[in-house]
Amino acid sequence: MFQCYGPIIFLKLGYHVNVVATDDPVIMREIMGKQDDVFSSRPRSIATDFLCYYGHDLAFAPMGPHWKTLRRICMEHLLTSKRLLSYRRQRQEEVMLMVQEIFALSMQGKVILLRKFLGAFSMNCITRMLLGKRFFGPAQSCRPEEAARFEKIIHESMVLLGLFNIGDYLPILRPFDLQGYERRARKAFASVDALQSELLNEHKLKKQRGDEDGGTTNFIDVLLSLREAGEEKLTDQTIKAIVQDVIAAGTDTSSATNEWAMAQLLRHPNVCKKAQEELDRVVGRERLVEEEDLPQLRYLRCIAMETMRLTPSGPFVIPHYSTKDTQLAGYDVPKGTQILISIYSHARNKKVWGKDAEVFYPERHWTDETKIENSNGLDMKHVMFGGGRRRCPGAALGLNLVMLALGHLLQCFDWSLPPNVVEIDMSEVAGLAAAPATPLQAIATPRLAIPLYNLPNP
Numbered sequence: 001m002f003q004c005y006g007p008i009i010f011l012k013l014g015y016h017v018n019v020v021a022t023d024d025p026v027i028m029r030e031i032m033g034k035q036d037d038v039f040s041s042r043p044r045s046i047a048t049d050f051l052c053y054y055g056h057d058l059a060f061a062p063m064g065p066h067w068k069t070l071r072r073i074c075m076e077h078l079l080t081s082k083r084l085l086s087y088r089r090q091r092q093e094e095v096m097l098m099v100q101e102i103f104a105l106s107m108q109g110k111v112i113l114l115r116k117f118l119g120a121f122s123m124n125c126i127t128r129m130l131l132g133k134r135f136f137g138p139a140q141s142c143r144p145e146e147a148a149r150f151e152k153i154i155h156e157s158m159v160l161l162g163l164f165n166i167g168d169y170l171p172i173l174r175p176f177d178l179q180g181y182e183r184r185a186r187k188a189f190a191s192v193d194a195l196q197s198e199l200l201n202e203h204k205l206k207k208q209r210g211d212e213d214g215g216t217t218n219f220i221d222v223l224l225s226l227r228e229a230g231e232e233k234l235t236d237q238t239i240k241a242i243v244q245d246v247i248a249a250g251t252d253t254s255s256a257t258n259e260w261a262m263a264q265l266l267r268h269p270n271v272c273k274k275a276q277e278e279l280d281r282v283v284g285r286e287r288l289v290e291e292e293d294l295p296q297l298r299y300l301r302c303i304a305m306e307t308m309r310l311t312p313s314g315p316f317v318i319p320h321y322s323t324k325d326t327q328l329a330g331y332d333v334p335k336g337t338q339i340l341i342s343i344y345s346h347a348r349n350k351k352v353w354g355k356d357a358e359v360f361y362p363e364r365h366w367t368d369e370t371k372i373e374n375s376n377g378l379d380m381k382h383v384m385f386g387g388g389r390r391r392c393p394g395a396a397l398g399l400n401l402v403m404l405a406l407g408h409l410l411q412c413f414d415w416s417l418p419p420n421v422v423e424i425d426m427s428e429v430a431g432l433a434a435a436p437a438t439p440l441q442a443i444a445t446p447r448l449a450i451p452l453y454n455l456p457n458p
């Protein structure tokens with residue numbers, strides 16, 4: 001579309017919604033850099049109203065004091081380097097459990113449904129940080145029905161947040177709910193809220209009883225303590241909204257990225273081989289890769305970056321929204337315009353990435369010194385985490401989860417397609433986090449000495 005109409009497109013959706021879409025780095029820098037104060041709000045929609053506690057969450061809250069408080073709390077109490085480091089052991093346990101399960105299946109000659117394992121890994125890492133609880137795999141802290149319910153609720157809300165609901169653009173049609181999305185959103189919200197209330201109550205009770213949580217404080221307990229000490233004014237609703245947000249924002253994004261990465265590696269065996277050579281060189285074959293090794297695994301990092309560039313876990317940055325009349329690239333942009341930044345088209349923009357923009361080529365990031373997880377995103381070459389003040393606060397953790405899982409999958413196994421799969425389907429499902437439309441299946445062959453797969457958890 002941008003090739004036909006140019007780098008900035010204005011759309012009028014329905015009779016009242018103005019949308020500006022772009023894939024151009026200069027215009028993006030204007031939106032998320034120079035004019036960040038104008039464009040850092042979020043549009044409301046039927047889905048965000050229902051699923052995000054009417055803007056009481058973090059990701060979809062309009063710009064203002066409420067968003068500022070929640071963002072600060074997340075940055076100061078959940079996503080600091082120190083706090084992330086304190087959960088390192090849990091992540092290592094989770095990745096080891098994933099390896100052990102895949103190993104067991106590979107020894108039985110079974111096909112591996114990667115989504116199941118990558119999804120469980122991301123979800124368990126995030127819920128252990130937030131709730132001190134793992135929902136999936138062996139030794140889960142809940143019943144299988146509870147885990148299935150949890151997964152369904154999170155997944156349904158992510159899908160609904162990414163769908164185009166005609167009632168948002170033609171309010172006259174909203175009462176008819178022609179696509180049935182509003183009914184689905186109401187139902188999903190009832191489930192989300194019931195689940196979040198149960199989780200919160202569990203923690204309130206535990207706190208009253210003075211139960212310890214294995215020495216690592218989880219985020220929901222931190223929020224309750226901040227409230228108790230009078231340091232932060234937090235309602236139950238706000239606590240539930242933040243927890244729901246971080247689960248939704250942190251899990252499907254990183255697991256979809258990993259599934260795309262594995263799809264790309266299966267399509268590009270030479271890239272896979274090069275990554276395994278790097279792992280053998282840096283880590284060796286006598287022990288398993290650890291988080292401390294990740295900064296030395298430069299090629300693995302290039303694979304993660306290239307995957308997020310070409311097959312991002314969402315085609316657009318979460319929409320931004322203008323709060324004043326302004327100008328962009330010489331055009332008038334009225335207050336209340338939705339801004340769509342296309343990660344997908346930006347990756348295919350030959351002015352940014354050269355003639356081979358559409359090719360999966362991790363080496364293009366080799367000389368790239370940008371520490372994407374710490375940058376403000378304003379180089380606008382790397383837009384996978386957005387930019388400006390709404391930039392993803394979980395970028396460092398997200399990249400870490402991706403590299404940790406990929407590092408283990410590649411070090412521990414050789415990968416091939418099942419005999420009945422001729423071509424990998426690279427189309428994606430609709431939703432805020434877009435995983436491959438056909439769940440990726442593969443055959444894993446162990447490549448390390450057997451005792452390494454049976455190590456007790458660290």
Ligand code: HEM
Pocket residue numbers: 058059060071245246249250251253254257308313316317318319320383384385386387388389390391392393394395397398399402
């Ligand atoms: C590979 C993994 C991830 C990707 C690709 C990703 C991508 C993004 C993108 C594109 C945005 C929108 C930025 C903008 O509007 O400019 C975002 C926002 C957000 N992300 Fe991430 N993310 C990932 C992992 C995480 C993790 C692990 C967490 C939390 C633990 C997280 C929490 C959030 C939150 C809370 C927001 C909303 C920020 C706000 O509106 O102020 N994300 N993410």
